[in-house]
Amino acid sequence: MMKWFPRKINLKWILFFASLLVPVVVRSPFILHVIILLGIYVVLTDALNFVTGFAGQLALGIAAFVTIGGYTGALLMLNNDWSFWMALGAGGVAGFLSGLILGVLSLRLRGDYLGMVTLGFSEIIRIVAINLVGVTRGPMGLPGIPRPQIFGYTFRGDVPYFYLLLALIVFTHVTIERMLFSRFGRACLAIRDDESAAAAMGVEAYQYKVLAFCISSAYAGLAGVFYASWTTLFSPDSFQLVDSIMITIMNTLGGIGSLLGTFPGAIVIGALPEIFRPFTTGAGVASLRLALVGLFMVIVLNIRPQGIAGMSIDPVYISLEPIRRLFVRGGEDAKENKEEAQ
Amino acid sequence: MTELLRIEQVTKAFGGLVAVNDVDMTIEEGKILGLIGPNGAGKTTLFNCITGVYPITSGEIYFKGERITLLKQDLIVRKGLCRTFQELRIFKNLSVLQNVLIGMHTRCKGNVLDALLELPSVKAEEKRAKEKALHYLDLLGMADRADFKASSLPYADQRRVEVARALAAEPELLLLDEPSAGMNISESHTLTDFIKWLNVEMKKTILLIEHNMRVVMPVADNVMVLNMGKKIAEGTPTQVQGSKEVIEAYLGREYVAQEL
Amino acid sequence: MPPSFYLQQLISGIAIGMVYALIAIGYSMVYGILKFINFGHGAVYMFGTYVSYFTWLLFIDRVGWGVWPSFLLAISISMVVTACFGMLMERVAYRPTRGKSRLTTFMSSVGMALIVTYTMEFLVGPQARRTPELFPGVKIHVGGAILTGQQIFMFVTGLVLLILLQLFVTRTREGKAIRACSEDMGAAYLMGINVNRSISTTFAIGSAMAAVAGTLVGIYYSAVYPTMGWIAGLKGFICAVTGGIGSIPGAMLGGMLLGMGENLGAGLLSSGYRDAIAFTILILVMIFRPTGIIAREQKSSL
Numbered sequence: 001m002m003k004w005f006p007r008k009i010n011l012k013w014i015l016f017f018a019s020l021l022v023p024v025v026v027r028s029p030f031i032l033h034v035i036i037l038l039g040i041y042v043v044l045t046d047a048l049n050f051v052t053g054f055a056g057q058l059a060l061g062i063a064a065f066v067t068i069g070g071y072t073g074a075l076l077m078l079n080n081d082w083s084f085w086m087a088l089g090a091g092g093v094a095g096f097l098s099g100l101i102l103g104v105l106s107l108r109l110r111g112d113y114l115g116m117v118t119l120g121f122s123e124i125i126r127i128v129a130i131n132l133v134g135v136t137r138g139p140m141g142l143p144g145i146p147r148p149q150i151f152g153y154t155f156r157g158d159v160p161y162f163y164l165l166l167a168l169i170v171f172t173h174v175t176i177e178r179m180l181f182s183r184f185g186r187a188c189l190a191i192r193d194d195e196s197a198a199a200a201m202g203v204e205a206y207q208y209k210v211l212a213f214c215i216s217s218a219y220a221g222l223a224g225v226f227y228a229s230w231t232t233l234f235s236p237d238s239f240q241l242v243d244s245i246m247i248t249i250m251n252t253l254g255g256i257g258s259l260l261g262t263f264p265g266a267i268v269i270g271a272l273p274e275i276f277r278p279f280t281t282g283a284g285v286a287s288l289r290l291a292l293v294g295l296f297m298v299i300v301l302n303i304r305p306q307g308i309a310g311m312s313i314d315p316v317y318i319s320l321e322p323i324r325r326l327f328v329r330g331g332e333d334a335k336e337n338k339e340e341a342q
Numbered sequence: 343m344t345e346l347l348r349i350e351q352v353t354k355a356f357g358g359l360v361a362v363n364d365v366d367m368t369i370e371e372g373k374i375l376g377l378i379g380p381n382g383a384g385k386t387t388l389f390n391c392i393t394g395v396y397p398i399t400s401g402e403i404y405f406k407g408e409r410i411t412l413l414k415q416d417l418i419v420r421k422g423l424c425r426t427f428q429e430l431r432i433f434k435n436l437s438v439l440q441n442v443l444i445g446m447h448t449r450c451k452g453n454v455l456d457a458l459l460e461l462p463s464v465k466a467e468e469k470r471a472k473e474k475a476l477h478y479l480d481l482l483g484m485a486d487r488a489d490f491k492a493s494s495l496p497y498a499d500q501r502r503v504e505v506a507r508a509l510a511a512e513p514e515l516l517l518l519d520e521p522s523a524g525m526n527i528s529e530s531h532t533l534t535d536f537i538k539w540l541n542v543e544m545k546k547t548i549l550l551i552e553h554n555m556r557v558v559m560p561v562a563d564n565v566m567v568l569n570m571g572k573k574i575a576e577g578t579p580t581q582v583q584g585s586k587e588v589i590e591a592y593l594g595r596e597y598v599a600q601e602l
Numbered sequence: 603m604p605p606s607f608y609l610q611q612l613i614s615g616i617a618i619g620m621v622y623a624l625i626a627i628g629y630s631m632v633y634g635i636l637k638f639i640n641f642g643h644g645a646v647y648m649f650g651t652y653v654s655y656f657t658w659l660l661f662i663d664r665v666g667w668g669v670w671p672s673f674l675l676a677i678s679i680s681m682v683v684t685a686c687f688g689m690l691m692e693r694v695a696y697r698p699t700r701g702k703s704r705l706t707t708f709m710s711s712v713g714m715a716l717i718v719t720y721t722m723e724f725l726v727g728p729q730a731r732r733t734p735e736l737f738p739g740v741k742i743h744v745g746g747a748i749l750t751g752q753q754i755f756m757f758v759t760g761l762v763l764l765i766l767l768q769l770f771v772t773r774t775r776e777g778k779a780i781r782a783c784s785e786d787m788g789a790a791y792l793m794g795i796n797v798n799r800s801i802s803t804t805f806a807i808g809s810a811m812a813a814v815a816g817t818l819v820g821i822y823y824s825a826v827y828p829t830m831g832w833i834a835g836l837k838g839f840i841c842a843v844t845g846g847i848g849s850i851p852g853a854m855l856g857g858m859l860l861g862m863g864e865n866l867g868a869g870l871l872s873s874g875y876r877d878a879i880a881f882t883i884l885i886l887v888m889i890f891r892p893t894g895i896i897a898r899e900q901k902s903s904l
Binding site: 105109111113116117119123127131242245294 | 877
């Protein structure tokens with residue numbers, strides 16, 4: 001009968017179709033708002049994972065590229081009347097180019113030093129954003145960032161933004177997967193495992209590291225433009241040092257170098273503070289959440305440093321056998337089992 | 343016979359320590375040169391100098407007549423040299439097949455953009471590369487374990503993967519760093535045959551660092567001996583085995599004095 | 603710009619530079635012995651400052667002592683308490699990761715920084731607190747520039763502590779043990795040196811220095827707040843690498859350079875850029891001379 005019914009399904013599809021239903025299922029606007037924030041964290045964790053997990057470089061200053069991307073997009077939309085879509089592209093390009101600058105400067109450094117330099121760069125960007133009041137309006141930020149429009153429809157409200165974000169997440173994942181399972185991606189993984197041996201096999205390690213860094217920053221730039229448009233206000237405080245660290249922790253928890261680990265990593269750490277919101281007053285929440293995030297980090301590193309998904313880039317399949325049995329009649333099923341056994 | 347590799351007066355100093363001291367070496371195409379010497383003689387350092395891991399302090403290195411002295415590691419591979427490592431440096435978290443595909447990195451095309459667009463030409467290229475990689479694995483008897491994670495294999499199989507990886511780079515000159523490390527006598531015999539096969543069937547010129555005389559002497563066309571960074575003897579295996587300086591270097595002056 | 607401007611920047615720079623050097627010590631020594639960047643050091647600095655601050659106020663308000671006696675007692679207590687705190691942190695967060703990669707320990711220290719900083723913020727609130735003054739109105743005029751009492755105090759205190767530390771490290775047995783562990787931990791262990799004790803001592807010293815530094819800075823700017831450790835910590839790190847990580851004179855040199863460079867830049871451009879200049883110095887040092895000015899450790903390749 002329906003023998004073509006698949007035996008297993010890639011988890012990705014389940015996640016995707018389930019996500020499509022989220023705004024329908026989630027009734028509370030507050031929760032939907034948090035979910036969008038979590039989705040942005042997923043994109044950023046993916047971005048960071050590309051350089052930490054696939055190229056093996058510790059980059060602690062991702063906020064810099066979110067800020068650069070966000071400002072680029074916002075300014076182009078506000079001052080030059082660019083459409084959201086073009087500004088999105090510009091934000092990605094801005095992220096890429098600034099990643100190139102920082103990458104070239106610092107990717108010859110060793111692990112922890114690289115982390116500190118990327119942090120320093122991130123702070124420089126923040127300070128410049130605060131002080132270049134003529135361009136960025138300083139600490140007051142850029143308000144009134146326009147929303148995306150397509151064929152006359154304007155994205156207003158969290159529900160359309162959710163789907164826009166979903167598209168961004170899908171884009172990020174599909175492109176990362178394609179890059180990963182290619183000659184380029186393979187070379188990056190080899191660099192992560194043993195840079196010197198990779199070079200000994202002809203891999204242009206330095207160039208690839210820089211490229212991975214640029215790609216990572218480009219994604220961060222995209223996220224920045226999205227965030228700017230969603231909140232319609234972008235300021236130097238939108239993404240700071242602490243956020244960079246938080247995303248690093250999300251990456252670590254999910255599993256540095258995994259493909260699907262970024263989801264649970266981002267969601268758990270991102271949702272953690274919100275769980276405690278009812279228990280503490282407003283002022284206390286922000287502090288406590290960060291303290292807890294730090295605690296989580298120390299615990300994960302001591303107990304399971306490889307995080308939830310380890311370094312796995314294998315697809316995850318869910319078995320559909322139980323459902324399949326419902327459709328395929330008993331006799332035919334038994335016959336097939338006999339064939340397989342032989 | 344054309345000269346494939348020529349090293350002229352190569353010296354490598356690490357601060358005050360001179361690891362390789364004024365060494366000359368020539369390898370002709372199709373030959374096997376054995377590089378022997380006591381521990382710490384500078385053999386692996388010399389390898390590292392040739393393959394571009396270390397910048398040399400002075401001297402010149404030529405490959406097929408072209409000066410490669412200042413080239414970085416990855417460019418040197420493109421010229422036609424590839425090496426294995428004494429301490430086995432395969433990519434532990436990658437599969438066996440992926441390890442060999444890395445070896446083929448310089449023989450394939452395909453950059454990020456191609457990957458993103460998934461052009462049919464790129465897909466065809468990947469397919470071709472995979473087939474070739476499997477072929478190399480097959481030569482080493484590892485094709486059935488192509489999808490195994492490299493770190494899950496026993497030591498001897500990991501060694502085979504490393505050789506397959508180096509072969510995949512399609513070098514003209516293959517540098518083997520103590521391939522017999524960790525092998526027993528019967529395995530050493532197989533290794534000797536294998537090296538001969540690499541030389542004759544696969545047409546590789548070989549520079550071989552070895553401690554195990556049972557492996558080097560039957561296989562090498564010429565042998566060069568290093569001691570404390572300096573070349574102390576060079577010649578056919580028989581010539582070198584009889585050399586007083588060589589025996590002294592390995593066994594000490596007192597032993598030689600006693601013998602005489 | 604008149605010469606007095608440069609002189610002023612020089613003076614401020616040297617004063618604050620000495621304090622930066624005290625912070626740098628913690629990074630330098632810990633890196634020397636355990637070969638990792640202790641990101642949590644900034645939080646320790648902040649912790650020490652709060653301990654001083656509260657103890658100080660306690661003795662002034664409740665016990666009724668004068669500003670100075672209270673201060674001396676407070677800072678002494680803080681040095682001891684913070685030293686213990688630093689040792690505790692090492693025990694809890696870094697010793698378990700000792701076998702693992704350096705990056706794991708580094709990330710663990712990032713986690714510790716978050717925990718300490720934001721727990722403190724949760725407990726005492728994010729607002730900046732004002733401190734009493736040690737030298738109200740004390741000013742010396744030097745060639746058009748002003749030298750305050752607090753600046754002189756910072757310079758002298760820092761210098762004295764650094765000299766004492768250098769003597770400790772070179773002349774005492776404990777100090778030599780620490781240096782031995784920094785050179786080759788395995789060999790030191792085999793020679794019978796109690797490596798764990800040396801490590802704990804290193805953390806204790808670095809933390810105590812940080813407590814002093816934080817207290818002095820808190821008084822200097824009359825501001826004590828929970829996130830003061832982030833930037834101060836990063837700047838301490840910058841001094842350590844500029845001067846040469848693992849070297850005490852290097853930390854001092856790095857501190858001087860950073861202090862003066864920062865002030866000069868802030869004076870010439872705008873005060874908002876002060877921190878940005880510090881980070882620019884970091885990037886420049888990392889590109890051009892990653893081992894620092896007084897290079898003690900060879901930069902290892904992969």
